[in-house]
Structure formats: structure tokens, C-alpha cells
Amino acid sequence: MPESVPASLILDAYKEIFREARGGRPTEPLGWILSVPDTHQKSVLAALDKERALRTLTCATEDEANAIAAGLFIGGEPCIVMIQHAGLYASINTLRGVAIDGKVPIFYMIGLLQRERDKDPRESRHSMVRWCEPLLDTFSVPHARMEGPDDVHLIAKYFKLSRERRGPAAVLVGLETM
Amino acid sequence: MTAPGNVVTPMKPEEILRLIAAARDTAICIPTMTTAPAWRDLAPDDLSVSCAGFMGGASSLGLGLALANPRRRVIVFDGDGSLLMQLGSLATIAGARPRNLTHLLFKNGVYHTSGAQNIPGGFDVDFVLMARGAGYRNAYAIHEIGELKRRLPTMLGEEGPVLVELHTGLSEKTPMTAGGGRPFADQVDALRRKLA
Numbered sequence: 352m353p354e355s356v357p358a359s360l361i362l363d364a365y366k367e368i369f370r371e372a373r374g375g376r377p378t379e380p381l382g383w384i385l386s387v388p389d390t391h392q393k394s395v396l397a398a399l400d401k402e403r404a405l406r407t408l409t410c411a412t413e414d415e416a417n418a419i420a421a422g423l424f425i426g427g428e429p430c431i432v433m434i435q436h437a438g439l440y441a442s443i444n445t446l447r448g449v450a451i452d453g454k455v456p457i458f459y460m461i462g463l464l465q466r467e468r469d470k471d472p473r474e475s476r477h478s479m480v481r482w483c484e485p486l487l488d489t490f491s492v493p494h495a496r497m498e499g500p501d502d503v504h505l506i507a508k509y510f511k512l513s514r515e516r517r518g519p520a521a522v523l524v525g526l527e528t529m
Numbered sequence: 530m531t532a533p534g535n536v537v538t539p540m541k542p543e544e545i546l547r548l549i550a551a552a553r554d555t556a557i558c559i560p561t562m563t564t565a566p567a568w569r570d571l572a573p574d575d576l577s578v579s580c581a582g583f584m585g586g587a588s589s590l591g592l593g594l595a596l597a598n599p600r601r602r603v604i605v606f607d608g609d610g611s612l613l614m615q616l617g618s619l620a621t622i623a624g625a626r627p628r629n630l631t632h633l634l635f636k637n638g639v640y641h642t643s644g645a646q647n648i649p650g651g652f653d654v655d656f657v658l659m660a661r662g663a664g665y666r667n668a669y670a671i672h673e674i675g676e677l678k679r680r681l682p683t684m685l686g687e688e689g690p691v692l693v694e695l696h697t698g699l700s701e702k703t704p705m706t707a708g709g710g711r712p713f714a715d716q717v718d719a720l721r722r723k724l725a
Contacts, residue, residue, distance in 0.1 A: 422593020
């Protein structure tokens with residue numbers, strides 16, 4: 352059965368990723384979080400509010416987050432985009448234009464809001480949960496599901512993958528973070 | 530200012546861009562849609578990246594660049610139809626408060642590339658009011674080229690975010706008549722190398 356992941360583990364993963372992306376150089380901020388607030392990841396967003404090493408920028412739309420991520424990448428700044436599945440649907444054309452055709456590495460943390468604990472998301476009764484992974488497959492976006500604390504390593508793995516393949520990659524947050 | 534009753538000739542986008550090219554120094558420039566072909570001719574190999582392939586994204590692309598390069602001026606050449614596609618970016622930009630961002634809005638009231646259909650609200654949409662309401666540090670409109678020449682030096686140095694609504698006619702070329710130019714991915718790589 353899937354488990355919720357504590358926000359502290361996720362923030363530690365973010366910091367480690369950014370340190371590595373910068374080759375260990377001390378910087379302020381360490382990295383950027385571009386967020387369109389997601390209920391599913393609200394404990395992470397709350398923790399980020401108190402976090403000084405990371406700078407969180409709340410965006411009005413996921414389209415904006417994609418384009419801002421491109422600007423940060425051009426300027427050499429690492430970032431992570433935190434959205435919800437509904438936001439993925441809303442911004443798929445910008446993801447295509449920026450991250451796929453534009454070859455900008457963008458790593459997404461995507462919350463599967465309303466995902467049932469006892470079901471595979473592809474069998475969910477909620478269409479926005481059910482179609483998220485097939486949509487990513489359609490656009491050949493590599494993705495993995497974080498189903499508990501043991502899966503936190505996937506964040507670094509898929510962040511690196513987005514950079515290596517110069518495109519999008521995503522970790523889906525299976526249950527609401529805590 | 531224009532005397533009452535006088536008809537103001539809209540500024541030519543190409544003339545505006547020529548003035549900016551001469552004044553921008555080391556600023557990063559982000560053209561989109563109908564400013565892209567003319568800017569390519571004026572500044573073919575410099576610190577620029579066109580917002581191409583995701584209409585409406587120029588302002589956000591500019592924000593990301595401004596945040597990543599706080600010591601360098603970033604100038605966005607936005608369109609009115611384009612900005613309407615991501616209007617929320619006004620609030621996002623205002624919230625991030627990039628001091629080095631100049632957001633130029635080329636306002637012609639139409640979707641020129643697709644055949645000059647009116648944008649929603651046409652020329653009456655007041656982007657200056659919207660930018661002020663969103664929280665930009667400054668926002669104003671410029672109607673004629675003489676005023677632009679006078680204000681340009683200040684405009685490109687003033688603390689941002691600032692939006693300047695430029696009242697223009699139609700450009701000579703569009704991405705459809707002039708072609709799309711270098712792929713966005715190539716432009717990203719080129720600018721990334723120059724900024725490294």
C-alpha cells in the first residue's frame with residue numbers, strides 16, 4: 352500500500368539535488384521552486400515557506416512556470432516545478448513547446464490529488480488521476496510514482512534524467528504529503 | 530503630449546526596435562511574434578532569445594532570465610494578443626519584483642500574424658492600468674516616436690518591473706511571412722553559452 356511522504360524528506364532531496372547541480376558551490380538561493388499551489392503537496396509548500404536556502408516563486412499558471420523555468424535554465428539556475436495533475440493538462444502545449452521542442456530540462460513534481468490509496472492511478476474513478484500517466488506516456492515524458500518514503504530517491508533520479516535527456520521528466524506524488 | 534484634435538500616427542514597430550537596438554547596451558532581449566523577424570534582422574547574433582512555439586510566454590521567459598541574471602537588464606518585446614494569453618504573468622512578475630525587467634508591450638489591437646483579427650477588447654484594453662493594478666513598480670503608455678526617443682534612456686535603466694505600452698501600427702513582417710527563424714532550442718543553447 353502507498354504511504355505519505357514527509358515534507359522534510361522531500362526538501363532534503365531538493366537541497367541535495369541543487370547542491371549537486373551547482374557542483375557544490377555555495378549560492379544564494381541554492382535553487383528555485385516554481386509552484387502553482389497543489390493541495391496534494393501543501394505540507395511541502397508550507398515547509399518551503401520557512402525555508403531560506405530555496406526560493407519559492409508562486410506562479411499564476413503552469414504555463415508561466417514552464418516559461419520561467421526556461422529563463423532560469425538559460426541563466427544557469429536550477430529549478431523544480433511543483434504542480435498538480437490538473438495543471439499538467441492545462442499546460443501541456445507549453446510543456447511541448449518549451450521542454451520537448453525547446454529541449455529545456457524541466458523536472459516536475461506532480462500531485463495526484465484524489466488518488467485512491469487502494470487503487471492504481473490508471474484505475475482511479477477520477478479522470479484527472481486516471482489520465483495523468485497516459486498523458487505523460489503520449490508525450491514520451493519519463494515518469495515515476497513516489498509511493499512512499501523509500502521512493503524519495505526518484506526525485507534526484509528524474510531530475511538528473513531531465514538534464515541528461517534535455518527535456519521533461521516527472522515524479523508523480525502518489526499520496527498527499529505530510 | 531498631443532494637442533486635442535491632432536491625430537497621432539502609430540509608431541512603426543521596426544523604428545522602435547531600431548531605437549532599442551541602439552540603446553540596449555548588454556541587455557537580454559526577448560522578442561515574440563511580429564517583433565521577432567525585425568529583431569533578427571537588427572540583432573542577428575546577440576543576447577536575445579525569441580519566445581517561439583509557446584505564444585504568450587515572453588513575459589514569463591523574461592522573468593526567469595531576469596531572476597537568473599539580476600545584474601543585467603532584461604527587455605521583453607511582448608504583444609497585446611500574446612500577453613492576453615498569459616495575463617496572470619503580470620501578477621507573477623509583480624510578485625517576484627525583478628528590478629532589472631523592462632516589459633515593453635507592442636500594442637496594435639490585433640492578432641497580426643493570423644490575419645489582423647481584433648484582440649478581445651480591441652485597442653481599448655488598458656494594459657497600463659492592469660500592470661499598475663498587478664503591482665508593477667511603474668507603468669505608462671507612449672504614443673509617438675518623439676516621446677519614445679526622449680524617454681528611452683530612462684526607460685531602459687529604471688527600476689523594474691516596469692511596463693511600457695507602445696502604441697504601434699502593424700509590422701512589415703510576421704513569423705508567417707518571414708519564417709520562424711532559428712529553432713527555440715538552438716537559441717536557448719546559444720544564449721546559455723553566452724551568459725555562462
